[in-house]
C-alpha cells in the first residue's frame with residue numbers, strides 16, 4: 257500500500273495531530289478539509305473536535321492562553337476512544 261500524504265484520508269492520530277492547526281486556521285483549506293472529512297466520518301475524532309472547539313472558545317472568551325495540560329487530557333481521552341471504540345450512547 258503506497259501512501260501519499262496529499263492523497264489519502266488521514267489516520268486518527270494524524271487528524272488529531274492536525275486538529276489544533278485546523279481550528280487555528282493554520283492549514284491550507286484543502287488540508288483542513290481532509291481533517292474535517294475524517295472528523296465527520298469518525299465519531300471519536302468528531303468528539304475531540306467538539307471538545308477542542310469548546311475549549312478554544314472558552315479560552316478565547318476568558319482571554320487566557322490555552323492550557324497545554326487541558327489539551328493533553330482531551331487528546332488522551334480521544335486516543336483511547338479511537339482505540340477502544342465509542343461507548344454506546346444511551
Ligand SMILES: [Zn+2]
Nearest residue numbers: 267268298301
Ligand atoms: Zn478518527
